[in-house]
Amino acid sequence: MVKIVKDVVCPFCGCLCDDLEIMVEDGHIVGTRNACRIGHAKFMHFEGAVRYTEPLIREDKKEDFKKTDYDTAIEEAARLLVDSKLPLLYGFSSISCEAQREGILLGEDIGAIVDNTATV
Amino acid sequence: MGRYSVFARGFFRERGRRDRTVVVVDPRETTTTKLADLHLQIEPNKDYELISALRAVLNGHELNGDRIAGIPVDTIYEVVETCKKAQFGELFFGMGVTMSRGKHRIIDNAINLIIDLNAYTKFGLMPMRGHYNVNGFNQVLSWLTGYPYAVDFSRGYPRYNPGETSTIDLLVRGEVDVMMNIAADPGAHFPQKAIEHIAKIPVISVEPHQTPTTELSNIVIPTAFTGVEVSGVAYRMDGVPLELKKVVEPPEGVLPDEEVFKIMRKKIEEML
Numbered sequence: 001m002v003k004i005v006k007d008v009v010c011p012f013c014g015c016l017c018d019d020l021e022i023m024v025e026d027g028h029i030v031g032t033r034n035a036c037r038i039g040h041a042k043f044m045h046f047e048g049a050v051r052y053t054e055p056l057i058r059e060d061k062k063e064d065f066k067k068t069d070y071d072t073a074i075e076e077a078a079r080l081l082v083d084s085k086l087p088l089l090y091g092f093s094s095i096s097c098e099a100q101r102e103g104i105l106l107g108e109d110i111g112a113i114v115d116n117t118a119t120v
Numbered sequence: 121m122g123r124y125s126v127f128a129r130g131f132f133r134e135r136g137r138r139d140r141t142v143v144v145v146d147p148r149e150t151t152t153t154k155l156a157d158l159h160l161q162i163e164p165n166k167d168y169e170l171i172s173a174l175r176a177v178l179n180g181h182e183l184n185g186d187r188i189a190g191i192p193v194d195t196i197y198e199v200v201e202t203c204k205k206a207q208f209g210e211l212f213f214g215m216g217v218t219m220s221r222g223k224h225r226i227i228d229n230a231i232n233l234i235i236d237l238n239a240y241t242k243f244g245l246m247p248m249r250g251h252y253n254v255n256g257f258n259q260v261l262s263w264l265t266g267y268p269y270a271v272d273f274s275r276g277y278p279r280y281n282p283g284e285t286s287t288i289d290l291l292v293r294g295e296v297d298v299m300m301n302i303a304a305d306p307g308a309h310f311p312q313k314a315i316e317h318i319a320k321i322p323v324i325s326v327e328p329h330q331t332p333t334t335e336l337s338n339i340v341i342p343t344a345f346t347g348v349e350v351s352g353v354a355y356r357m358d359g360v361p362l363e364l365k366k367v368v369e370p371p372e373g374v375l376p377d378e379e380v381f382k383i384m385r386k387k388i389e390e391m392l
């Protein structure tokens with residue numbers, strides 16, 4: 001059965017259109033209403049693009065990735081950041097404010113540079 | 121355009137599109153220029169000239185020559201009159217302006233244009249945001265540190281000096297030695313010199329998808345999609361915060377960004 005979720009805010013561009021209707025069937029998005037072409041395409045295909053569902057790791061960038069678990073991946077990331085002289089945290093523009101806050105405080109903990117896409 | 125700008129019917133604009141005037145400045149023809157009342161087909165890299173011409177007319181000067189920045193002077197006079205007569209105008213600008221010759225000086229000039237226009241009517245300007253929560257980050261960082269972006273915590277307190285503490289400059293000068301990239305794709309958008317440095321240093325990507333940047337990474341930490349698979353707050357580009365919804369479940373076991381940072385902070389605390 002298709003369920004319609006109303007008044008969805010579109011999380012793809014800064015307009016944040018808040019009148020979208022998303023059709024969901026069996027936990028999958030099958031259609032949208034009121035979205036522009038970009039918004040529609042993103043909602044429909046966000047599952048289609050190559051999506052990572054498990055953390056990946058490699059020592060040397062020339063090697064292939066190996067699958068790992070969250071604990072190991074986050075632990076190794078933390079170690080790289082702690083050992084770094086001047087780490088850079090960049091991006092932040094496609095995550096929620098709650099997550100941005102945690103990320104910025106993390107940057108403060110390790111004395112990093114914290115910057116987002118507005119810098120470009 | 122449907123929800124907010126051109127077609128929306130509002131309290132003051134009952135007839136929607138017919139109650140609004142749209143002027144588009146673009147060197148190319150696009151779907152947007154086709155629905156505009158006036159399309160200023162500007163020559164590339166002439167934004168600064170056009171803004172200066174508009175300001176000159178607005179301040180009562182006459183323009184010399186038939187065309188400025190590729191646009192007939194009569195059209196320029198017309199645009200100025202249209203803007204002056206508006207009840208409430210807004211100038212929207214995007215990367216086309218910030219990336220063409222003159223960069224932030226163009227914005228500087230545009231701000232002055234808006235100041236000049238406010239002698240006649242209410243007029244504002246607003247950057248168009250690519251990613252949905254660019255503004256949110258600038259808001260959150262501002263209330264945490266006092267600065268909107270490019271903050272350097274390396275001395276234990278926040279410093280802000282774009283050009284020195286901004287990402288591209290730091291990468292081009294090769295000063296940073298680890299990069300954590302969060303749901304952005306510098307590998308696809310940054311200048312070549314910056315990417316060369318990214319290729320040299322350890323890179324961590326917190327990112328749901330495969331991108332050119334994840335290809336340059338040592339660690340990829342996938343996360344759930346905010347606004348689709350997790351809820352959260354985002355700031356609209358005009359500064360209004362909205363609650364994003366969760367529509368479907370994330371793939372099994374995939375964590376939200378917030379959770380990843382929380383765990384990472386805990387681990388960092390133990391190591392420090």
Ligand code: SF4
Nearest residue numbers: 010013016017036039
């Ligand atoms: S529907 Fe289109 S214009 Fe609206 S927020 Fe989504 S991507 Fe942006």
